[in-house]
Amino acid sequence: MDNDSTGRILSELRRWIASAPPGARVPSNRALMAEYGASPVTVQKAMHALASLGLVESRPGVGTFVRSVPVKPRLVDYGWQTAALGSPHSRMPVLSSTQRAVAPDAIALHSGYPARELLPERLVRTAIVRAARTDAVIARSPATGLPELQAWFATELAATAPAGVTPPTNRDVLILPGSQSGLSSIFRALVGPGQPLLIESPTYWGAILAAAQAGVTLAPIPAGPDGPDPDDLARAFAQTGARAFYAQPTYANPTGAQWPTERGLAVLEIVREHGAFLVEDDWAHDLAIDTDPRPIAAHDDDGHVISLRSLTKSVSPSLRVAALIARGPARDRILADRAAESMYVSGLLQAAALDVITQPAWRTHLRGLREQLRARRDLLIQSLREHAPTAHVERPPVGGLNLWVRLPDGTDVERVVRDCEVRGVIIAPGAEWFPAEPSGPYIRLNYSGEHPDRFPEAARVIGDVLRTHA
Amino acid sequence: MDNDSTGRILSELRRWIASAPPGARVPSNRALMAEYGASPVTVQKAMHALASLGLVESRPGVGTFVRSVPVKPRLVDYGWQTAALGSPHSRMPVLSSTQRAVAPDAIALHSGYPARELLPERLVRTAIVRAARTDAVIARSPATGLPELQAWFATELAATAPAGVTPPTNRDVLILPGSQSGLSSIFRALVGPGQPLLIESPTYWGAILAAAQAGVTLAPIPAGPDGPDPDDLARAFAQTGARAFYAQPTYANPTGAQWPTERGLAVLEIVREHGAFLVEDDWAHDLAIDTDPRPIAAHDDDGHVISLRSLTKSVSPSLRVAALIARGPARDRILADRAAESMYVSGLLQAAALDVITQPAWRTHLRGLREQLRARRDLLIQSLREHAPTAHVERPPVGGLNLWVRLPDGTDVERVVRDCEVRGVIIAPGAEWFPAEPSGPYIRLNYSGEHPDRFPEAARVIGDVLRTHA
Numbered sequence: 001m002d003n004d005s006t007g008r009i010l011s012e013l014r015r016w017i018a019s020a021p022p023g024a025r026v027p028s029n030r031a032l033m034a035e036y037g038a039s040p041v042t043v044q045k046a047m048h049a050l051a052s053l054g055l056v057e058s059r060p061g062v063g064t065f066v067r068s069v070p071v072k073p074r075l076v077d078y079g080w081q082t083a084a085l086g087s088p089h090s091r092m093p094v095l096s097s098t099q100r101a102v103a104p105d106a107i108a109l110h111s112g113y114p115a116r117e118l119l120p121e122r123l124v125r126t127a128i129v130r131a132a133r134t135d136a137v138i139a140r141s142p143a144t145g146l147p148e149l150q151a152w153f154a155t156e157l158a159a160t161a162p163a164g165v166t167p168p169t170n171r172d173v174l175i176l177p178g179s180q181s182g183l184s185s186i187f188r189a190l191v192g193p194g195q196p197l198l199i200e201s202p203t204y205w206g207a208i209l210a211a212a213q214a215g216v217t218l219a220p221i222p223a224g225p226d227g228p229d230p231d232d233l234a235r236a237f238a239q240t241g242a243r244a245f246y247a248q249p250t251y252a253n254p255t256g257a258q259w260p261t262e263r264g265l266a267v268l269e270i271v272r273e274h275g276a277f278l279v280e281d282d283w284a285h286d287l288a289i290d291t292d293p294r295p296i297a298a299h300d301d302d303g304h305v306i307s308l309r310s311l312t313k314s315v316s317p318s319l320r321v322a323a324l325i326a327r328g329p330a331r332d333r334i335l336a337d338r339a340a341e342s343m344y345v346s347g348l349l350q351a352a353a354l355d356v357i358t359q360p361a362w363r364t365h366l367r368g369l370r371e372q373l374r375a376r377r378d379l380l381i382q383s384l385r386e387h388a389p390t391a392h393v394e395r396p397p398v399g400g401l402n403l404w405v406r407l408p409d410g411t412d413v414e415r416v417v418r419d420c421e422v423r424g425v426i427i428a429p430g431a432e433w434f435p436a437e438p439s440g441p442y443i444r445l446n447y448s449g450e451h452p453d454r455f456p457e458a459a460r461v462i463g464d465v466l467r468t469h470a
Numbered sequence: 471m472d473n474d475s476t477g478r479i480l481s482e483l484r485r486w487i488a489s490a491p492p493g494a495r496v497p498s499n500r501a502l503m504a505e506y507g508a509s510p511v512t513v514q515k516a517m518h519a520l521a522s523l524g525l526v527e528s529r530p531g532v533g534t535f536v537r538s539v540p541v542k543p544r545l546v547d548y549g550w551q552t553a554a555l556g557s558p559h560s561r562m563p564v565l566s567s568t569q570r571a572v573a574p575d576a577i578a579l580h581s582g583y584p585a586r587e588l589l590p591e592r593l594v595r596t597a598i599v600r601a602a603r604t605d606a607v608i609a610r611s612p613a614t615g616l617p618e619l620q621a622w623f624a625t626e627l628a629a630t631a632p633a634g635v636t637p638p639t640n641r642d643v644l645i646l647p648g649s650q651s652g653l654s655s656i657f658r659a660l661v662g663p664g665q666p667l668l669i670e671s672p673t674y675w676g677a678i679l680a681a682a683q684a685g686v687t688l689a690p691i692p693a694g695p696d697g698p699d700p701d702d703l704a705r706a707f708a709q710t711g712a713r714a715f716y717a718q719p720t721y722a723n724p725t726g727a728q729w730p731t732e733r734g735l736a737v738l739e740i741v742r743e744h745g746a747f748l749v750e751d752d753w754a755h756d757l758a759i760d761t762d763p764r765p766i767a768a769h770d771d772d773g774h775v776i777s778l779r780s781l782t783k784s785v786s787p788s789l790r791v792a793a794l795i796a797r798g799p800a801r802d803r804i805l806a807d808r809a810a811e812s813m814y815v816s817g818l819l820q821a822a823a824l825d826v827i828t829q830p831a832w833r834t835h836l837r838g839l840r841e842q843l844r845a846r847r848d849l850l851i852q853s854l855r856e857h858a859p860t861a862h863v864e865r866p867p868v869g870g871l872n873l874w875v876r877l878p879d880g881t882d883v884e885r886v887v888r889d890c891e892v893r894g895v896i897i898a899p900g901a902e903w904f905p906a907e908p909s910g911p912y913i914r915l916n917y918s919g920e921h922p923d924r925f926p927e928a929a930r931v932i933g934d935v936l937r938t939h940a
Contacts, residue, residue: 007762012833015629018637054633076636078773078798080745084713085660085799088806099613099813116608128602128818132595138586140787143569159485163524166546167488177647181812188683190555193663206813213658213810243554275550292477303548317610318818328548333555340683341811342651343569343676346819348598348788363482 005038009046017055022068026056096205097417098446102426107458110428111449112253114313114401118372118448120356120365124316127355128348136351143339145175145323146350152357153309153323161298168297172327174335177345179283179310179322181338183207183246186279186306187214189337190330196242200228202404202433202442204253207246207281211435220435221245223252225395227259230266237274244277250293251284254404254433254444256397264296271304277330280307286314286366289374290398303327306334311353313401314369321345321353376447376455377403383455388463390470391443401448404430407466411441416465425461475508479516487525492538496526566675567887568916572896577928580898581919582723584783584871588842588918590826590835594786597825598818606821613809615645615793616820622827623779623793631768638767642797644805647815649753649780649792651808653677653716656749656776657684659807660800661714668706668715670698672874672903672912674723677716677751681905690905691715693722695865697729700736707744714747720763721754724874724903724914726867734766741774747800750777756784756836759844760868773797776804781823783871784839791815791823846917846925847873853925858933860940861913871918874900877936881911886935895931 009032017026027035032043047064050056058064098112131137136146144150150173158167176182183206191197193215199207201220211218219240221228227249236242247267249259259267271278278296285293297307303326310322326334356362377396380403384391392406407413413429420427430442447455479502487496497505502513517534520526528534568582601607606616614620620643628637646652653676661667663685669677671690681688689710691698697719706712717737719729729737741748748766755763767777773796780792796804826832847866850873854861862876877883883899890897900912917925 011630011762015625018625018628076772076798078800081773081799084745084747085803086662088803101612113610119608121608124607125602128607129599132598132602137594137598137788138589138591138786140583142571155485155488158488160481177816178812180810184811192556193685209810213807215663275554277554292481302546303551316608317814318607318816320814320816328546328551329555330548330551333558336558337683340650340679341654342648344787344790346647346788346790346816349816349819367478 005036005042006045006049009036009038009043010049013046013050014055017050017066020066022066024066026050026064026066028063096209096432097428098205098432100426103424105424106421107425107454107461108450109445109447109458110426111446112401113317114448115451118369119316120362121316123356123359123361123365124319124352127352130355131348131351134351136347139347141175141344141347141350143344144171144335145173145345146347146354149175149321149350149354150323152354153325157295157298157307157325160293160295165299166301168325168327172325172331174324174326174331174338175345175350176322176324176338177342177349178312178320179281179308180206180210181342182308182322182324183210183281184213185334185337185341186308186324187211187216189333190277190306191216191244196240198233198236198240198242198245199435200247200252201435201439202254202430203246203435204248204281204283205432208435211246218435222439223247223255223257225255225257227257227263228267230263230270233267234270234273237270237276242276243274244279245271246279246281248281248283249296250282251287251397251399253283253400254402254430254442255395256400256402256404257395258291258294258398261294264294265299268296268299268304272302276304278305280305282307282309283313284400285309286311286369287373287401288370288399289377293399297325301327303330306330311357314366315353315356319349319353319356321349373399373401373448376452379452380445380447380455380459383459384462387456387459388466390466391462401446403445403447405443405445407441407443408470409441411466411469413438413441413443416469417443419465419468420461423461423465425458427462475506475512476515476519479506479508479513480519483516483520484525487520487536490536492536494536496520496534496536498533566679566902567898568675568902570896573894575894576891577895577924577931578920579915579917579928580896581916582871583787584918585921588839589786590832591786593826593829593831593835594789594822597822597829600825601818601821604821606817609817611645611814611817611820613814614641614805615643615815616817616824619645619791619820619824620793622824623795626779627765627768627777627795630763630765635769636771638795638797642795642801644794644796644801644808645815645820646792646794646808647812647819648782648790649751649778649794650676650680651812652778652792652794653680653751654683655804655807655811656778656794657681657686659803660747660776661686666710666712668703668710668712669905670717670722671905671909672724672900673716673905674718674751674753675902678905681716688905692909693717693725693727695725695727697727697733698737700733700740703737704740704743707740707746712746713744714749715741716749716751718751718753719766720752721757721867721869723753723870724872724900724912725865726870726872726874727865728761728764728868731764734764735769738766738769738774742772746774748775750775752777752779753783754870755779756781756839757843757871758840758869759847763869767795771797773800776800781827784836785823785826789819789823789826791819843869843871843918846922849922850915850917850925850929853929854932857926857929858936860936861932871916873915873917875913875915877911877913878940879911881936881939883908883911883913886939887913889935889938890931893931893935895928897932
């Protein structure tokens, strides 16, 4: 069996047979001898092995042919796995409704990803081709990331730091394969199974999912349009003994709200008093509309803020690169988790992302993106006002990609979502953004994925469905 | 503060100031008005804000300049984090010695990554450029991976399946950002904190690390050159109640051994009897030398084998793509963990990897790689025989990238490693490949990273050091 040439011919023929139609003619021994530079004996051995495996049959004087193996539809019972697996630590949904594939002609307001025309497509293609010429193609990236990319993220944060605050160093930046990985690592490394984590409510479903995976216990903090109430937060820290608070202070998903600067500083102060971490998920840094982002991390140089920033939504879902900024032992603890989890991030993705964000055209792109998001947001709000007046946007988002829409009291949200889908409009039920029970009947509408021409029609359908439910 | 234009000018100027030398001249208000299409009032507001932050100073009649902020070397005490973090679940080393950066002129036999000349560099560059022209650049990949890449991995495994065994479907294949991520997910999803996992000893340090991260309890099974003793394995399953066994049956890291077919089938039978999973880490599938790979997964259609195969070492470290094949509820449990951990893998990396492995030149590359690995392996063994006769290779590896070298009894391995490093030869201490105490004084020598011209010199140094230690 270990005869090198026979084994190789055998394995390549089996691969070919696996995809060949039954009855296909196998190359002649002579042809195989020529192709593999093999002896007649070697080739005969391989053909013999194929025949004895029942994969080919030879018709003397005619040739050798792929046997038609009758495919038995096999109904496997994996019941034995039930005992081996036991019950899961936590019930995790495999897919959020935001990631569902839907009928191609549906109006899709559920997806969290920007449409092609909002991405710097030309910049990205050029950057990849340029990166393909560099050593990033064959080299392994350091575990912490490409130094130039670390430096870029450090400089970006330093640019918003008040004088007197020591900005993070390049070493404080860890490059990740997307910010979801960062959430998982932070919750595992800094909180841990069974330990409490304070979390805004409503908030990003991916953070709720990562927390469930890490087995942490969530303590929801209600977040109004100006962020969490500082007294609520202080009380929750005191009551739970939590050492971390997860939040999206800038263009929160789903509400699109931004904490006022004073609120952010008040939260930071409370976090400091409780010897805790603020996990600042700055996911929408590049998705500003009415304001500019003001990361709270820029005000901290004592290692209280762990900040996450992703390029996935503003550069491209294919250049899956994010940065985590953390200082002190917390940084080391997170790095150890990252090393065990994935070792390093593709240098090609890092080099291409760095190329995109250091082009002058990147700033131009961001300015254009701002205007496009503004127009889309305004059109969807206007369409709802006109056609679905009972769907209420409490405060228009000042950034981000979503409208957070309150439906009339008593609305059965799941039924509204289903009825809209039947009529070709896909929307996301608000419940997925709540760490516990929803505080009211909400839906989330994403204005970045679908073509805006279809917003009025979508609003009409939502309005009709709400009227039949009233 | 939320004034859009002022904010934007302010933030861009701060970014510029962060990298500008003290004393640099800030562009004039007139220039800024032109650049941003902003009014005089807007620009004045931004300059005023910069001045009040202490970032610029204006010299009337001369201009505005970046202030030289004296950089106070700040010695931060992150002591508060010590209480917040508590002690870690498990002591995880941040870096294996195989991932250390070393002096550029050192002879590096410690690294686990193949040298540039062993990679299909031209194929990879071409594939990336081709992928850069496709929609993979801007589209989000499905959570389970690109269907064509799933199909490729399924077909590869099907090609070695005996007739009568139902091969895996495309749906059973999950695409991952490297196989390390797969190990973490498998150990978390199928074993879980505090639960036992049987593991070969010695074995891949990355698996030991992933197990520590997942908090599973390891039960080592000694693995000889023909794999684990079936009786040992059956006893360990019975004694520990374990439901999973992690192994590298093909070209194991570090030994390069391959289980004989019969041994593999015997192990599979024991796994079946105990209602357990075999986690088959087929890491070196493309790194064959004397034999062909024979995955045990090809013999299983009841969902007992979870198999992992990576392209990182044979295609390129930058096209970080691996496949996990699992069936039944186990597949769903693992997918849920992957979704929480990283959602999806860059479609660009997947498209480029698929391009490389479906080129006819890929097979040619693998044939050449086999010959290169053979020559390197043989030269390193020959060099040791000649210059370091007490460094004993128990059985030459039949595939993979490493020699597993036994040193004389009583050798202080750590001292040997240090003394070699002082003399410019970097080798890895064997202890990292043992889940518990090492069974003897071993070192691991990788023959794929360094230029073979330097093997004789390396062997001379190792021989000299061993002589001084004798």
